[in-house]
Amino acid sequence: MAQTDALEIRGLRVAVDGKEILKGVDLVVPKGEIHALMGPNGSGKSTLAQTLMGHPRYEVLEGQVLWKGENILELSPDERAKKGLFLAFQYPVEIPGVALGNFLHIAYQARTGQEVPVGRFHRQLVQKLKLLDMDPSFANRNLNEGFSGGEKKRCEILQMAVLEPEMVVMDETDSGLDIDAVRIVANAVNRIFAESQGKMGVLIITHYQRILRYIQPLHRVNVMMDGRVVLSDGPELAERLEEMGYDFLEKRLHEQAGFVKEPSGSD
Amino acid sequence: MISQDEQLKQLAVYRYGFRDEDAKYDFVVPKGLSREVVEAISHYKGEPDWMRKERLQALEIFLRKPLPRWGADLSDINFDEITYYASPTRRKVQSWDDVPEYIKRTYDKLGIPEAERRFLAGLGAQYDSEVVYHKIREDLAKQGVIFVDTDTAVREYPDIVREYFGTVIPAADNKFAALNTAVWSGGSFVYVPPGVRVEMPLQAYFRINAENVGQFERTLIIAEEGSFVHYIEGCTAPIYATDSLHSAVVELIAKKGATIRYTTIQNWSHNVYNLVTKRGVAYEDASIIWVDGNLGSKITMKYPCVYMLGRGARGEVLSVAFASAGQHQDAGAKMIHAAPDTTSIVTSKSISMAGGRASYRGMVKVYPNCKRVKVNVRCDALLLDEESRTDTYPVMEIEEEQVEVAHEATVSKIGEEQLFYLTSRGLSEEEAIKLIVNGFFRDFAKELPMEYAVELNRLIELQLEGSVG
Structure with missing residues (x-):
């Protein structure tokens, strides 16, 4: 049964340039x-x-991604965005000459399908900037152009706050940030999540445990290895993983024959 | 030849493609170019003898000179099929109400009289060969600013015209300068007395209406010492199955400490050959700034030029070119440093899409002993797809060692990653491309008066519409 209020990935197999990377993700x-x-x-x-x-560039070989009762793998990126999906990029792209505030106004209208006058949108934007302890002048800068690594990541979080998504995927937002910046980003995510009052789900993709220490609340930790989700448990799993390391986990999984599923892709 | 289907498609994109079916012409010369045609034009205009001779000499030069072969392909121009003069009306008027109804309709559609009311210091409108409307604000006229069509200037200010006409661009400069000198009609004559600053822009609007009629306006701007003027021109034409020719000559003279800013938004329909010679001379501490937007036309060859003749003179060209299907925009700049402490800046941006071709062709020359010259040339090209083309042909002749020269050229493609990033935020692919393109042109748009910047954005969006599969 598909859960209507969840993002549900079923037996997803994906290849890049002909090489299979995801081998049946659930x-x-x-x-x-x-x-x-x-x-x-x-x-x-x-x-x-x-x-x-x-x-x-990513070729889906098999599987489904269900969201709001629909397999979204058939949809274009903008259609997915309009259904409330949001990706915080690991490497946000520079768009020269396009002011962040102007871009967000266009994106907000596209995402929600509502026309919002510039003045009102700008007031909302300034509020969000304040919420994230960001300077209002940030909105006048060109999208990601000349941004530092930390600024790019905070800009992603700002977009997430403005576009009011219902399902957020954060792709290694913590990578390349120092510990202060990680805390700032995590606090911002906590605030946006709290403001959403249960209307938003978040999937934080990370290599390290350190960002998860600041995330409140953290409901579940999943571990991926060689194109599959191999472990899923409560938040304490993150700490255990930090202690034992991925190598140790990998060895143990190999020892437990049969634990790793065959790449069948079906349930 | 283009099929009717293609014409209709173009009409849908090109908003100015309508034609005026009931246009009336008082006087039209037979098509083709000859001594008789040139004589007829001069006679009809009632010109002084010196101008008639100037025209006839230029005709000889035109016939003698071969077509330029170093730039865009001009071999399809059939000079015998062009009508070189068609006058819609002989009476120039100063009140918009007196403009003939069919012409008024055209300009109303283009939003011209409204623009004058809102933010212009003066307006001229040329319809095919003749200027049909000309007006300048009274306060400026009282300060001695002259803004009339060039035919009127020949009659009313013959001494000034004769002193400067053809001194910046002689007929022998190139084949199309010769052609213009032989058959020129209309264009603007601007004279700004010493120390007078014309803060609001003067505008001229050029419209080709009749099929196969060439437009050959002649513009001359003289800014006396310490004066300032901003001149803007816009151009459109209907879409016909056969090609039209627009070949203008624009001469600017900026005296000591004067500034001339010359802005063009060229949006000819895609069947117009746009072969224009634009050149200015800048004396001591004077500035000439060409702001040049090329969106329309089939082929454009245009290289605005500044001769810096006095110490401290400054030349600038800021241009954008947009080349879509069937278009070749061969545009650039020429900067001639003939005095020390002179500065030139060239910023060129081009976009090629749907098989269009944009070329930057530039020339910078620094004469010996012109010390402390500064040159900065920057060309950025953006390709929207694989079928389109961009080239850069820069030439630098630097004959002095004590100079600072910087040249930078970039070519970029709209990347998959940029499109994915923007579409992941909810923008359609078409919206994403528009945003990237407008961002690319933003520095240029900032140099335009607000109304024109808005119009430029709109024109670009129109060009891009339906371009995404």
């Missing part, structure tokens, strides 16, 4: 919860993020 993220997806480099975390948003 994962459910309900609205009103924050989940983490951890895993070593090359396990397929970012491939999953890009596939969920519909990047054309």
